[in-house]
Amino acid sequence: MTESTLARTLAEFAVEHSFDDLPADVVDSIGLRVLDTLGIAIAATELDTSAMATAWAREQGGRAVASAVGVEENLPPTLAAFVNGVLAHSLDFDDTHLPSVLHPSASVVPAALAAAQQHGASGRDLVRGIAIGLEVCVRLGMAGFDPETKNSVFFENGQHATSICGAMGGAAAAAVIGGASADGIVDTLGIAASMAAGIIEANRTGGTVKRMHCGWAAHSGVSAAGLARHGITGPPTVLEGRFGFFQAWLHQSGRAAEITDGLGSTWAAPGLFVKPYPANHFTHAALDAAAALRSRGITPADVERFVLGVPAANLRTIGEPIEVKRTPQTGYMAQFSGPYAVAVGILGGGGLGAVLDDYTDEKATSTERRDIMARVDVVPDAQCNAIFPHQFPAVLTVHLTDGTTVVEEVLTTRGGPERPLSFEDVRAKFTANVGGLLSVQAADAFAAQCAGLADLEDPGMLFDSIRTLGN
16 A cells, blocks of 8 residues: 655645646746746856856766757756756846745756756646646745744755755656656655755855755756656655654654645645846835835935835845945845845836846945935834735835925735736846847747747747847
């Protein structure tokens, strides 16, 4: 008799749900995820770290059957997944699940794309694989969410839930696309758990390795599916066992019900938050609030002081130490600054409200923006505390030079279920990301393919227009 375990439950869910069983909003969401993820990847090709990761992948050799963004030749599936995963996560512009604070697509989509090319899968197969992979990733992330502390147990233990859970989700996607049985998926998850990794000390003391995390997660996912296909087995109790996933990563505080509750009836993909702005998600509501002030006709010269109220848990990321957050030295530091978000919003950014060009080193250190940031205080707000972490809200109070006070509340996060971005919105984000790297014709063709992703006979066609970049 087959043992009933959490991995078995996930595996049976995967094999029992065909493409035709997917709700329409799930199918529509997957095309949007691919458009968003690969648009970010294209933009990230200009980073030095992307060139380094691609150079390493090219050195490895192997059976080259899969595609990577900006790489003219094919690569082995594991390495194509690695490169695309690195690119997708490198700009901190990838989608987010709340309240787990995972970034699921940057690992799952690259793993699924590589597996689809490896196995000659159809667009329908790809969509199904991504949907199931995202589901596994998010449910594992939620198993590590502590509702009492409103925080991720992964994070508190110094672990990067995005890459740890992403390896598992990528593995599930690759196994499903490869036609694995339920037994094969159980083994794949068991193997992937021994490969999943990611510590976040680089967030604290530096290092570019975090940009590799989703690449390695995607690599691990494709590798695990391949090893299982060739007969390597994994422990059936890999999640809840005495020495399993919950014990290793969550110190047995994992919430098993998050794996099973509503499985097959509620889907994660449509509820993922698309980032409209290329900055830490905690800053987005601040930018929106400042933009609302601008729409009222308020200018920086009208403001004596800004008071940005945010959830207390967000202070350490975007408001402390305040002297540092008011004076970011680089565009990257500006991505994690509440005062800088206020400056972008009240001055007005590009695209949907801010684009990558709004976060350059030059703009981060400009006199105009420094003048605004010097007037911004970031404080904890009780109303925001009550909402967090299901949203990342902000309350911006401005004291004007004429003695009056204006308050802007942004209590829901743009890009999530309450304030969703349409496909056309995401297409606008994509267009901004690939400007100067893809021709208008190539960008339009790629967006059209993503809109009809399930209808593609060969998902490898997606790379025809993005393999070689530059107008």
